[in-house]
Amino acid sequence: MPLERKCRLGVLVLVVIMMLGFYGAGGWGEIDSKPAATAWLVPYFELPARAELCGEVVPLGSADVRERFDREFTIVTQSHAQVYLWLKRMERYFPWIEKQLASRGLPDDLKYVTVAESDLMASAVSHSGAAGPWQFMANTASCYGMAQSTAIDERYDFEKSATAAFRYLKDLHDLFQNWALAVAAYNCGESRIQTEIVKQRTNSYYSLKLPLETERYVFRILAIKEVLNNPEKYGYHLPKGAGYQPVILEKVKIQLPGPMPIAAAAESAGVTYRELKMLNPCFVSDVIPKGELTVRVPEGRAKRFEKGVETWKSTFKPTLLVHKVSRGETLDSIALKYNSTRQQICGWNKIAGNKIKVGQTLKIYR
Incomplete structure (x- = not known):
């Protein structure tokens, strides 16, 4: 570009800048220095004045309790996408859960436990190894009759895991005689709750110092209950037919x-x-x-x-596999690996009793 044209362009830019400055200073009329009204504001919702879990009143008169509830309530009310997904999924699962809880004489509020645990997703897995819609650990699942092997894991079965969860929660309530403690124990285990009750000399969930996740857990369930019970109050409107329907x-x-x-x-x-x-x-x-x-x-x-x-x-023709026994293995652990039974392995290999040796080869039919 010729030098003359560059100079002209520079002068033009300078003039425009000066004009804008003059305009901003009020040279061409009054300019409102206040920010324009925002077209959309993040809504604020007051904490409910009263809350109950399974018919037990939450002591919201305590400033500490109110603040802990407020934390979870604020997070849930502002989790727009997640709340809509809950509203959609609950149409598929809640009718069955509600019927099962009622038939067992258990509080309807327990249906919110699975929302807090897995977002109503059967495939949910936690970093700690809990699995399924009710987030059972392997040992607890075994205690409540859920089969687990390399081929099947009934923790992911919605009906079987729910039935086990209802039994477990009832057992926890029978132990603690309090639903807040029972639900907290579902999260961190009954042994931990019992230990803390003895150590801290209080049997109130709201007064106990517990692991952070468990301290938040009951309040998260309370917040979920409040919003899902009153979605339109908090700005959520799910159109008719938008929910996920039960699969026939x-x-x-x-x-x-x-x-x-x-x-x-x-x-x-x-x-x-x-x-x-x-x-x-x-x-x-x-x-x-x-x-x-x-x-x-x-x-x-x-x-x-x-x-x-x-x-x-x-x-179908059975496939013959050969397994070499490693140190620490038992007939039961080998049977679990191949989804077989100890009796079958003994029969295939003509084993009397339950004794096997390291290095021994076993025939396995699959």
């Missing part, structure tokens, strides 16, 4: 001579691999384990599925 399905009991590939089972039911896994989240590998069990299929597919399973069984 059929349960089919089958007896398998060996592990059946999920892909083959899906073909038998006329669904995709993904669909069958979504209907049966307890199947955690690529096969349905051998033995007698129940499989969920879409409504109207039961007969087709049964026929497909029978066809598959007629062509």
Whole structure:
């Protein structure tokens, strides 16, 4: 660019800047120095004056209790996307949960435990190893009758895990005679709550110093209850029909001579691999384990599925595997690994008693 044109351009820019400065100083009329009114403000909601958990009144007269509740209440009311997802999912799961709680004489408020635990997601897994919609640890799940192996984990089964959770919560309430303590113990374990009650000489959840997650846990459930019970009060309006509806399905009991590939089972039911896994989240590998069990299929597919399973069984041939015993292994641990039983392994290998040796080879049929 010629020097002359550069100079002209520079002068023009300088003039524009001076004009803008003059305008901003009020040279061409009054300029309101106040910020323009914001078109949208983040709403503020007052903490409820009263709160109850399972019919037990929360002592909101305590400044500490109010502040702890306010923290969770503020977080939940402002978690817009998450609240809408809860509202959608609860249409699918809450009717069944409410019916089950009522039939057992348990408080309806316990349905909010699974929201706090997993956001009503069957596939939820925590960093600590808790799994499923009710977030059971492996040992607790075993105590309450949920099967776990390399092929199946019933913690992910919504109905079975819910039934176990109801039993566990009732047992905790029988132990502590208080729902706030029972729910807190569901989070951190009954032993920890018992230890802290003795050490701190108080049996009030709201007065105990507990792990931070447990201190927040009951208040989070209270906040979830408040918002999901009164969504429109807090600015949430879910259009009619926007919620997720219950999946209509059929349960089919089958007896398998060996592990059946999920892909083959899906073909038998006329669904995709993904669909069958979504209907049966307890199947955690690529096969349905051998033995007698129940499989969920879409409504109207039961007969087709049964026929497909029978066809598959007629062509099934067991696969022979060889397992070399390592130090620390037992017949039970080996059986669990291969989704078999101690008795079967003993029969295949003609073992009398339960003794095996390190380095010993075992035949395993799958």
